[in-house]
Amino acid sequence: MPHATAFARNQWYVAAHAHEVGREVLGRTVLGEPLVLYRAERDGRPVVLYDRCVHRRFPLSAAPSRLDGDRIVCGYHGFTYDTTGTCVQVPGRRRVPRTARVASYPVAERDSLVWVWIGDPARADPDTVPRARHLDSPGWVTVRGMEVIDADHGLLVDNLLDLSHETYLHGGYIGTPEVAGTPITTEVDEAAGVVRVSRHMDDAECPPFYAKSTGVRGRIDRWQDIEYHAPCLYLLHSRVAPTGVVPAPDGGDPRAFHTEITYAITPSDHGRVYDFWAVSRDWAREDAEITEFLRHNNHTVVLQDVDALNLLQRALGCERDGFQELSVGIDAGGLAARRILARLAEEGDSPRGNGS
Known part of the structure; x- marks a missing residue:
């Protein structure tokens, strides 16, 4: 397998x-x-x-x-x-x-x-613990939870590094046609054990998850910038803004909505993984209704992943010897993560982390 x-x-x-x-x-x-x-x-x-x-x-x-x-x-x-x-x-x-x-x-x-x-x-x-400072920063509001998945941890890493599945598995929540249809860029820092995957979507449909929470209507520019710090921490820097709104030259971006989506991917044992999740936002921080909406909807999305990965684990267990995967361009991040995880397991090397 x-x-x-x-x-x-x-x-x-x-x-x-x-x-x-x-x-x-x-x-x-x-x-x-x-x-x-x-x-x-x-x-x-x-x-x-x-x-x-x-x-x-x-x-x-x-x-x-x-x-x-x-x-x-x-x-x-x-x-x-x-x-x-x-x-x-x-x-x-x-x-x-x-x-x-x-x-x-x-x-x-x-x-x-x-x-x-x-x-x-x-x-x-x-000092090598990778950081996710937004989780307890006063400028952010966070909802969080944890689910247990009866699948190998590598399946969850693959899932999170290829977000094109949002279009199909999470339609009606966070998925739109543009996610699967927009090319990605991938950067790999082997020495640090970090994989970066980015997808910037211009003039895209606004998914219900963001339309209902931000109040944005019409088309949007949507950025998904992933940092995976092997073996455990996954950060998705999400930016949503009305189409044509760009950050200011000084880096300010007041008309956009920034969401930090965090996953900690912890193997419990072979065939079992903890999926610690969190959604942090820097907008509408005092709105309890939006907080509850994001908690409920992200939990629903996580449970969709749980069901899919549980099913995939069972299907892989039934495969005959000699099964060969077919990988394509969207798998670049996941394949890089596999190489890093295999190296860390074999060599015992420790990436620097982003603790500094």
């Missing part, structure tokens, strides 16, 4: 939206590793530990496991761990076995996302 690739372990991956991590234990699986997440009571920082007690492998994220201050208490036999994963209490014993500990993972909280490093802890540099 062309999309079932090995995981690049020495990388940062999003494990949760920041608001999901609190004083209740949260279970996630990243790159096949079961994790338990919570916030320390003392300083509020996120903690990520291996989600299996050393005693009988009971999940620390499952009830009745619980937090006791900064410690997590296994709900099966009461083994208790501190934020480093060290077991500090075993019921009925004065001394805790020296080997009683679970792995703790490097964590970085940036831009309202909680990132975790599954590989060699010595290589975990928080």
Whole structure:
């Protein structure tokens, strides 16, 4: 199957939206590793530990496991761990076995996302976490969510780097004929692990997603500029404006509507991927009705992708040996991303990220 690739372990991956991590234990699986997440009571920082007690492998994220201050208490036999994963209490014993500990993972909280490093802890540099500053910037309003897709993560990367599918899969929401009909430009920075795909549409139909939220009527100029920071972060810089409206020479663009669409693509395991999504806007920031409209409609679009990729994964699983894909020009970004992901998995190289 062309999309079932090995995981690049020495990388940062999003494990949760920041608001999901609190004083209740949260279970996630990243790159096949079961994790338990919570916030320390003392300083509020996120903690990520291996989600299996050393005693009988009971999940620390499952009830009745619980937090006791900064410690997590296994709900099966009461083994208790501190934020480093060290077991500090075993019921009925004065001394805790020296080997009683679970792995703790490097964590970085940036831009309202909680990132975790599954590989060699010595290589975990928080400065290499790719940034999406609009997610918690005061100049933007964001709606967000997460869906689990029963498909390999490469299928979601392909999906997001080729937006021509909007015309067909998302018609009535974000798709119009111009998306599939407009050529793309693709730039690849192999060393940084970044793929850029751009599609600028002039005199295009305004899709319902933008017509109903911005109030723009008639034809529009629509820009879609993608940055994919392998392996996890996808940024779509979207610009919508009435046809003929261009940015000012100084870079100002007050008559346009700017939307930042963010996806964090985190493999849970082979054949399963977390699709963390967010839509941020710099217009009508006080309008709660528009906020709810964008939340509902983008969630609908995401669920359309979920259904399509679940179906595609099942179809690929039924293919006979020797199946060959047919790729065309619109696949340039996805094919470049595949090459980078394969290299990261094989070599263990870490791209610089856009953290600076």
